[in-house]
Amino acid sequence: EAEVAQSPRYKITEKSQAVAFWCDPISGHATLYWYRQILGQGPELLVQFQDESVVDDSQLPKDRFSAERLKGVDSTLKIQPAELGDSAMYLCASSLGRTANEKLFFGSGTQLSVL
Amino acid sequence: DQQVKQNSPSLSVQEGRISILNCDYTNSMFDYFLWYKKYPAEGPTFLISISSIKDKNEDGRFTVFLNKSAKHLSLHIVPSQPGDSAVYFCAASARQGAQKLVFGQGTRLTINP
Numbered sequence: 503e504a505e506v507a508q509s510p511r512y513k514i515t516e517k518s519q520a521v522a523f524w525c526d527p528i529s530g531h532a533t534l535y536w537y538r539q540i541l542g543q544g545p546e547l548l549v550q551f552q553d554e555s556v557v558d559d560s561q562l563p564k565d566r567f568s569a570e571r572l573k574g575v576d577s578t579l580k581i582q583p584a585e586l587g588d589s590a591m592y593l594c595a596s597s598l599g600r601t602a603n604e605k606l607f608f609g610s611g612t613q614l615s616v617l
Numbered sequence: 618d619q620q621v622k623q624n625s626p627s628l629s630v631q632e633g634r635i636s637i638l639n640c641d642y643t644n645s646m647f648d649y650f651l652w653y654k655k656y657p658a659e660g661p662t663f664l665i666s667i668s669s670i671k672d673k674n675e676d677g678r679f680t681v682f683l684n685k686s687a688k689h690l691s692l693h694i695v696p697s698q699p700g701d702s703a704v705y706f707c708a709a710s711a712r713q714g715a716q717k718l719v720f721g722q723g724t725r726l727t728i729n730p
Contacts, residue, residue, distance in 0.1 A: 506660070508660075511658075542626070542722065542723075543722050543723070544621070544623075544706050544708075544720030544721050544722050544723055545661065545706070545720045546720070547717050547718070550717065558717055593660050593661070595660070605651065605663050605666065606663070606718065607663070608653075608660030608661045608662065609660050610658070610659050610660050611658075611659070611660050613658070
């Protein structure tokens with residue numbers, strides 16, 4: 503069964519450093535999402551791409567976070583500089599269609615620890 | 618502004634019995650609801666969904682009930698099995714306007730042998 507691939511699985515960094523996460527969605531999925539999940543809370547949408555275009559980044563802290571999906575396939579999420587409060591699980595998901603309310607397929611996530 | 622709430626952080630159930638997980642929402646525009654299951658160190662996996670035109674959807678051991686007037690939905694698992702031990706997230710969206718999926722805080726279900 504096709505899966506959403508994410509790397510790395512774990513990342514430890516010091517505050518003020520730069521970090522980057524990579525995601526490869528299920529082939530053919532038009533929509534890609536980056537979620538952040540803080541322990542004890544539900545996933546929160548950071549950014550949504552439809553093909554290569556951003557359709558929702560209202561919750562993305564744009565002063566330090568950036569995301570791109572240049573060819574409409576894989577995507578990179580970057581944080582620069584990282585802060586202690588960024589420690590969380592970063593989840594990538596994809597869906598076949600172009601709406602935000604379909605069944606999402608999630609990757610295994612990147613667990614970020616900022617020291 | 619927590620639009621989707623799961624008020625029970627944890628639930629413990631004996632193997633073979635019924636597990637009932639609850640979810641409340643505040644946005645009356647929500648018309649599509651999903652349940653996701655998450656094991657530690659893994660991403661959430663889709664479990665079951667329901668549209669607001671229905672009040673029940675069943676898939677094997679899993680049944681979701683929707684009470685629109687109360688803005689409440691529940692997930693029933695029967696019989697509960699040890700492999701059901703996980704965190705369960707309720708999620709909701711409004712199809713009109715293609716609004717984003719909003720997740721609850723999750724309920725940790727533990728099935729005891």
